[in-house]
Amino acid sequence: MTDVPDADASVQSLFADAGALLDGHFLLKSGRHAARYLEKFLVLQHPRHGVELCRRLAAALAPHRPTLVVGPTTGGVLLSFETARQLGEPVRAAFAEPVDGGRALRRGWAIAPDERVAIVDDILTTGASLLETVQAVRDAGVEPVAAAVLVDRSTEPVELGFPLISLGRIEIPSWPADECPLCAESLPLRKPGSS
Numbered sequence: 388m389t390d391v392p393d394a395d396a397s398v399q400s401l402f403a404d405a406g407a408l409l410d411g412h413f414l415l416k417s418g419r420h421a422a423r424y425l426e427k428f429l430v431l432q433h434p435r436h437g438v439e440l441c442r443r444l445a446a447a448l449a450p451h452r453p454t455l456v457v458g459p460t461t462g463g464v465l466l467s468f469e470t471a472r473q474l475g476e477p478v479r480a481a482f483a484e485p486v487d488g489g490r491a492l493r494r495g496w497a498i499a500p501d502e503r504v505a506i507v508d509d510i511l512t513t514g515a516s517l518l519e520t521v522q523a524v525r526d527a528g529v530e531p532v533a534a535a536v537l538v539d540r541s542t543e544p545v546e547l548g549f550p551l552i553s554l555g556r557i558e559i560p561s562w563p564a565d566e567c568p569l570c571a572e573s574l575p576l577r578k579p580g581s582s
Contacts, residue, residue, distance in 0.1 A: 393435055396439075398537060398557075399538075399555055399557055401439065402429075402430050405429050405432070405436055406429055407425060407427065407428075407429035408425060408557075409425075409426055409579070410423055411423075412577060414564075415512070416512075417513055418563075418564060419561040420561060420563075420567040421559050421561040421562075422569060423559045424559075424579050425538060425540065425557065425559070426580075427462050428462065431465055431509075437465060437469060438469060438473075441466060441470045441472075442473055443554050444466065444470045444473075444535045444537070445474045447535045447552045448474065449474060451503065451505055451550070452503055452532075453471075453503045453504060453533070454502055454503045455478065455479050455480070455481060455503070455505070456470045456474065456478060456480050456481075456505050456506075457482060457483055457492065457523075457531075458470075458480075458506065458507045459483050459490060459508060459517070459519065460482050460484045460490075462508070463482055463507055463509065463516075463520070464482045466509060466537075467481065467482055468480040481494070483519065483520040483523035483524070489523070490516075490520055492527050498524075498528065498529055500528060503532050504530075505531065505532060506520050506531050507534070507535055508537075509536065509537050510536070510537065511536040511538065511539045511540065511541050511551075511553065512540055513543075514541060514545035517536070518547070521534070521547055530548075531547070532549060532550075533549055533550045533551075534547055534550070534551045536551070536554070537553075537554050537555065538553065538554065538555050538556070539556045540556070540557050540558065540559050542561075
């Protein structure tokens with residue numbers, strides 16, 4: 388780990404410092420292949436990095452005055468809790484977990500009709516987990532006021548109908564499996580999160 392104070396570091400350098408910006412040949416959840424991968428849990432395992440990233444999420448969301456911060460399982464559990472903590476009382480944290488092909492807010496959390504819900508997520512690629520979390524909040528009867536992600540690496544815009552803030556952008560090209568230049572070089576394929 389470097390001696391650069393986290394408050395002065397870019398999001399990309401925080402990931403790199405934690406060994407969370409990986410090089411190789413990766414099978415992504417979408418089925419596409421990439422030569423780089425962001426392993427969010429390698430950065431979030433370091434409390435100082437996680438606290439700093441959530442400080443930035445809280446600062447980005449504060450103008451929207453959230454009363455509840457919701458993230459998708461699994462990484463969003465950590466992010467929602469620490470972001471809500473940094474926003475201060477009376478802001479609460481919750482998470483949306485997989486249910487029947489989507490996500491839902493379970494665990495008996497009461498959500499008032501006037502609740503100001505902000506969504507947090509880690510890596511925005513296709514927006515699937517973010518959109519599922521937004522739908523879980525809408526299914527609970529509330530329209531989110533804003534969303535924030537650690538890193539945007541999407542190739543297409545993700546439209547939510549409310550502000551979407553990214554702390555950083557990291558371009559990582561990916562290819563369909565049948566067009567992957569790394570497969571053509573016979574480089575071993577790794578499936579992140581499976582080891």
